[in-house]
Amino acid sequence: MRLKGKRAIVTGASRGIGRAIALRLAEEGADLVVNALHAERLAQVVKEVESLGRRAIAVPGDVGSCETAKRLVDAALTELGGLEILVNVAGINRDAMLHKMTRDQWDEVLRVNLIGTFNTTQAAAIHMREAGYGRIINISSMSWLGNIGQANYAASKAGIVGLSKTAARELAKKGVTVNVVCPGFIDTDMTRALPQNIWQLMMDKIPMGQVGDPRDVANLVAFLASDEARYLTGEVINVSGGMVL
Numbered sequence: 001m002r003l004k005g006k007r008a009i010v011t012g013a014s015r016g017i018g019r020a021i022a023l024r025l026a027e028e029g030a031d032l033v034v035n036a037l038h039a040e041r042l043a044q045v046v047k048e049v050e051s052l053g054r055r056a057i058a059v060p061g062d063v064g065s066c067e068t069a070k071r072l073v074d075a076a077l078t079e080l081g082g083l084e085i086l087v088n089v090a091g092i093n094r095d096a097m098l099h100k101m102t103r104d105q106w107d108e109v110l111r112v113n114l115i116g117t118f119n120t121t122q123a124a125a126i127h128m129r130e131a132g133y134g135r136i137i138n139i140s141s142m143s144w145l146g147n148i149g150q151a152n153y154a155a156s157k158a159g160i161v162g163l164s165k166t167a168a169r170e171l172a173k174k175g176v177t178v179n180v181v182c183p184g185f186i187d188t189d190m191t192r193a194l195p196q197n198i199w200q201l202m203m204d205k206i207p208m209g210q211v212g213d214p215r216d217v218a219n220l221v222a223f224l225a226s227d228e229a230r231y232l233t234g235e236v237i238n239v240s241g242g243m244v245l
């Protein structure tokens with residue numbers, strides 16, 4: 001119970017990696033505000049968190065809008081009584097080769113992944129720096145190093161690294177740490193949507209020879225959210241079965 005008494009926001013929590021993080025933080029004792037686009041699946045996650053004996057408040061909405069970020073922080077402060085942890089997981093991909101990528105595909109991915117992470121990080125940081133304590137964990141991707149067909153996604157995930165390292169420097173003296181987790185190839189709806197040949201191509205690149213489980217990412221996030229990780233900030237940590245070394 002490393003997070004007993006802590007209050008956390010998890011975006012993109014209705015399924016996949018976000019859901020696994022929400023449940024892992026709850027297992028460690030945190031109460032939660034959970035966000036995703038669609039209310040129905042989020043309601044299911046609320047029930048799962050409550051069955052672990054923790055509180056969960058659902059705040060559905062698009063993280064690309066700063067109004068959603070404000071609602072998330074307000075819910076934590078007014079309904080849970082505080083906010084110590086923010087985990088930005090909400091993300092989308094709209095893959096296409098650069099020469100075929102539409103401006104809409106570019107804008108949509110940048111808006112959700114990068115502007116979304118900025119909106120919640122800023123709203124939470126305003127509170128955390130006053131409180132003198134905080135843990136911000138942003139989910140990027142190993143694609144931030146560049147990946148064929150993902151100019152928009154890679155740019156958004158690289159942007160998250162720059163944003164997080166800057167926030168880490170600005171907030172270090174305020175007791176707030178900011179770290180980045182880069183999942184490799186994890187078994188979720190997002191990767192299940194890939195064609196079989198791409199799935200196999202990815203598997204061939206993983207030294208451990210197996211796809212990651214969302215809980216592999218959640219275990220690292222739980223550590224970074226805890227007091228045990230007090231001396232880490234501005235780090236970018238891969239969870240990739242050795243795919244990125």
Ligand code: NAD
Pocket residue numbers: 011012013014015016017018035036037038061062063064089090091092112139140141142182183184185186187188189190191
């Ligand atoms: P997923 O598609 O299964 O889930 C995405 C979640 O984000 C859902 O809860 C969805 O409702 C939410 N979401 C999407 N758009 C949103 C918006 N505008 N506002 C609020 N919520 C929104 O994805 P996943 O595989 O669980 O990935 C989660 C995160 O991890 C993403 O940021 C993704 O880029 C990143 N990631 C995943 C992998 C992987 O292999 N699965 C690898 C690297 C990085």
